[in-house]
Amino acid sequence: MIELEQVSYGYGGSTLLSDISMKLAPGSFHFLTGPSGAGKTTLIKLCYAELTATRGRVSLFDQDTQQMSRDDVARARRRIGVVHQDCQFLDHLNVAENVSLPLTVSGRSLEHPSELDDLLAWVGLTPQRDAKPPELSGGERQRAALARAVVMSPDVILADEPTGNVDWDMSLRLLRLLVELNKMGKTVLIATHDMNLIRSAKAQIQARVLRISNKQLHQAGADL
Numbered sequence: 001m002i003e004l005e006q007v008s009y010g011y012g013g014s015t016l017l018s019d020i021s022m023k024l025a026p027g028s029f030h031f032l033t034g035p036s037g038a039g040k041t042t043l044i045k046l047c048y049a050e051l052t053a054t055r056g057r058v059s060l061f062d063q064d065t066q067q068m069s070r071d072d073v074a075r076a077r078r079r080i081g082v083v084h085q086d087c088q089f090l091d092h093l094n095v096a097e098n099v100s101l102p103l104t105v106s107g108r109s110l111e112h113p114s115e116l117d118d119l120l121a122w123v124g125l126t127p128q129r130d131a132k133p134p135e136l137s138g139g140e141r142q143r144a145a146l147a148r149a150v151v152m153s154p155d156v157i158l159a160d161e162p163t164g165n166v167d168w169d170m171s172l173r174l175l176r177l178l179v180e181l182n183k184m185g186k187t188v189l190i191a192t193h194d195m196n197l198i199r200s201a202k203a204q205i206q207a208r209v210l211r212i213s214n215k216q217l218h219q220a221g222a223d224l
């Protein structure tokens, strides 16, 4: 689905990520860990071609991004749902409108309007359907961000700290949703600092753990 081959990236001339290779196979579930500032968000941005590697090759759905037109990249990105770390919303739109924004901006609509209701029910936000983002709790915002990431039925979900700033019960609830998506066949990558979350996931599904340290990506071992 997404493959990085010997990819390097840095901001302002310095190297942040060096010689990174990874492959997100269809239906796989990965965690991405590493110290704060190690480059997790940067790596996620490389995975959906928001950033362009300074060296190496990034392929989306078996196509080398360097050989892809802007339209090809845009099409590929529609197959990738991203849960951003800061979960920003448009504050003048309600939850339902914010969640359906990716459809609105791409000129699409759901086959059945009830699909949006189903999606909001799935993340437990039916009561907040008409609420504006500033009225939401942290956990509600994270669930709205997840709903927005999956509204286009992406094949891949990249979630950047989807359980940041929420309590443990809410973290487990969000993890359950991501595990459900994976069981439906979606490829999932979650960046997190939370080792307990990783342990909890590993008890439910086969999850691989990748760790960034010293600019490189390592497969984490049995220490989890």
Ligand SMILES: Nc1ncnc2c1ncn2[C@@H]1O[C@H](COP(=O)(O)OP(=O)(O)OP(=O)(O)O)[C@@H](O)[C@H]1O
Binding pocket: 011, 012, 016, 034, 035, 036, 037, 038, 039, 040, 041, 042, 043
């Ligand atoms: N647009 C940018 N311009 C310059 N430097 C940046 C930019 N974005 C990120 N950085 C720097 O790159 C480094 C890695 O940032 P990144 O957000 O990828 O790390 P992270 O592992 O996701 O961190 P955290 O766990 O704290 O979210 C940091 O030192 C950050 O300050």
